[in-house]
Amino acid sequence: MKVFQFSYPVYAKADLPSHLLNLVLEAEAISANAYAPYSNFNVGAALLLGNGTIVTGANQENAAYPSGICAERTAIYYAGAQHPKEQILAIAFAAKRSGENNFLAVAPCGACRQAILEYESKQELSIMQVIPLGDDNFAVVPSIANLLPFSFDKDSL
Ligand code: THU
Numbered sequence: 001m002k003v004f005q006f007s008y009p010v011y012a013k014a015d016l017p018s019h020l021l022n023l024v025l026e027a028e029a030i031s032a033n034a035y036a037p038y039s040n041f042n043v044g045a046a047l048l049l050g051n052g053t054i055v056t057g058a059n060q061e062n063a064a065y066p067s068g069i070c071a072e073r074t075a076i077y078y079a080g081a082q083h084p085k086e087q088i089l090a091i092a093f094a095a096k097r098s099g100e101n102n103f104l105a106v107a108p109c110g111a112c113r114q115a116i117l118e119y120e121s122k123q124e125l126s127i128m129q130v131i132p133l134g135d136d137n138f139a140v141v142p143s144i145a146n147l148l149p150f151s152f153d154k155d156s157l
Contacts, residue, residue, distance in 0.1 A: 006146040007035040020090065020130050020140065023048050026069075027130075028103060030056035034071065037061060040098035043071035043106065047079050050087035055079040072112035076119060087123050091116065092130035106132035107147070114151070116144040121153040152155050 011017075016024065023046045031044030036059055043059045057075030061068035069072055072093065079088060095106035108116065108129070120127045126143035141147060 004046050004149050006142070008139050008141045008146070010133065011140065013138060016130075016138060016140075019048065019085075020092065020128075020138075021056065023090055023092040023097040024094065024130055024132075026054050026056050028096075030058050031094045031096055031103075032058075034058040035060045036098070037083070038063075038065065038068075041086065042096050042098060044094045045071040046092045047075050047088050048090040049079065049083055050089060052081075053083060053086065070112050071110060072108050073115045076112075076115055079080065080119065087125050088119055088127050089125075090128035090130060094132065103132060104130050107131050110148075112143055113148045117148055117151055117153055120144050123153070129131040 002052050013021065026046035030046065031042045034042035036042050045057050047055045049055060049130040055075050055078055057071050057078060059069065059071045060074060070092065093106055093108060095104045117128055120143065129141040129144060129147065131139045131141060145151065
């Protein structure tokens, strides 16, 4: 029997290391730029790059529903296009329903995990995930690989 497991710290928001708290605040702020008239579910993502740059994204929906894209992929593809040589150190997420004040517990969808894994695999350096668990708690997961076991990446081809 093999066991897949991983460990991660959980922080109250105020106790997050300052660079991660800043990333969460950026993700929360950019969620206001979601274009989500169909789901009313506003998501923000913020990436910390190796040179200290923060790249943010918000979900962008479309009347042809599958043409829309999640916040995480908006941000990571922008980073890939604009900062192709920079490593991605960490990513934070935030989600809020339109008309509500509280941010929700949210983790990246499967398609976004796959997209993030591509960049982790390319840079050969783990990307930390800061995931809101609700009740003001945040999981700091060391690698996207923790969230996508038995994955398919470039080494699978
Ligand atoms: N969404 C994201 O932006 N990120 C995720 O990881 C999950 C879902 C967006 C897609 C869609 O615009 C809305 O949230 C509802 O699914």
